[in-house]
Amino acid sequence: MKNTIIDEIDLKILKLLQDDARISVKSIAEKLFLSAPTVKSRMDTLKEKGVIKGYYVEIDNSVYENVIKCFVEIEVSPTKKDELYKILIESPNVVECERVTGEYSLITKVIFKNTIEMDKFINKIQYYGKTRTQIIFSTIINRRGVNL
Numbered sequence: 001m002k003n004t005i006i007d008e009i010d011l012k013i014l015k016l017l018q019d020d021a022r023i024s025v026k027s028i029a030e031k032l033f034l035s036a037p038t039v040k041s042r043m044d045t046l047k048e049k050g051v052i053k054g055y056y057v058e059i060d061n062s063v064y065e066n067v068i069k070c071f072v073e074i075e076v077s078p079t080k081k082d083e084l085y086k087i088l089i090e091s092p093n094v095v096e097c098e099r100v101t102g103e104y105s106l107i108t109k110v111i112f113k114n115t116i117e118m119d120k121f122i123n124k125i126q127y128y129g130k131t132r133t134q135i136i137f138s139t140i141i142n143r144r145g146v147n148l
Helices: 008-019 025-032 036-048 081-090 115-128
Strands: 068-076 094-099 106-112 129-135
Touching (some): 025 036, 081 106
């Protein structure tokens, strides 16, 4: 986000989109007492500036039978990080990956159908550094938006 200044109206648009990514431009315009073309223009500008990066559907993973969700922390060697990043980006099991401070340099959230699949993934990435895996039993707070 380069030198991006957003105003109160932009924040209200973002809040509405965050609450419901499928809300129509017309509905946003009505809620904010603006014209639809004004809202559309502002949304386009927010996309161009990189403030809005995409629209998502959050799927409850329980619709899949026997899924295993876990966090895998990875301590990656600086000389191997680009190669590992490519593998993580291409892996359909990785749903999130964050670079962090501390003992481990990456935290990934991954989902597997079974422990065999999980074991294969972990064995593959251990070539790039030490790992620590935490299996998720349940989720207390699901992904929620930023307090705008």
